[in-house]
Amino acid sequence: MAKLVSKVYGDALFSLALEEGNLDEVWQEVKLLDKVISDNPKLLAVIAHPDMTKVKxxxxxERLFKGKLSDNVMGFLNVIIQKGRFGDIKSILDYFQSEAKKYKKIGVVYVTTPTGLSEQQKAAVVSKLKECSEYEDLEMNYIIDKSVLGGMRIRLGDRVMDNTIQRKLSDMSRSLGKIRI
Structure with a gap:
């Protein structure tokens, strides 16, 4: 159900931003709002609390965000409050951001290695990923995980390219387990 809520409200805000021709501005405001809510979890708890009236x-x-957010985003927040959906704001903002990234052809990439990559290696990864994907830009996330032992695991959207020693050992173990003596 939460996924449906985030889609309905996220699509509404996204469509409005496209219609008004201010997707970049709304996206920046959504990022700001997301950061404020993430940095202040009690704020969400207070606003979404069942004892808090919609008017309050x-x-x-309005006291917190008036003048910092556009009229469209403020109106959007008011609709969410009126519909009793402010508790779902994080998933709605996440959905909006994922739609904006799709629209702007920005891929979110997670690169997992056992040690950090040099700037030259990072540039090579970005270059190769741009070559073999439809994305015009990439949002890179580098993760160090010593358990992969060696190699690299790249996740781009729902695709995973796993060339780690950890995976190869796991595959060998499964293959050996199937051998009957």
Whole structure:
């Protein structure tokens, strides 16, 4: 159900931003709002609390964000409050951002290695990924995980390219387990 809620409200905000021609501005505001909510979890708990009236929630949001967010985003927040969906704001903002990235052809990449990569290695990974994908830009996330032992695991969207020693050992172990003596 939460996925449906985030899609419905996230699509509404995304469509409005496209219609108004201000996707970049709305996206920046969404990032700001997401950061504020992530940095202040009690704020979400207060605004979405069942004992908090919709009027008080709206007043609090206006005091906090009026002048910092556009009228469209403020109106969007008011709709979410009126519909009793402010508790779903994180998933709605996440959905909006994923749609904006799809629209802008920005791929989110997770590169897992046992040690850090040099700048030259990072540039080579980016270059190769741009060559073999439809994305115009990439949001790179580098993760160090010593358990992979060697090699590299790259996750781009729902695709995973796993060339780690950890995976190869796991594959060998499975193959050996199937041998009957």
């Amino acid at each position: 929630s709206k007043e609090l949001v």
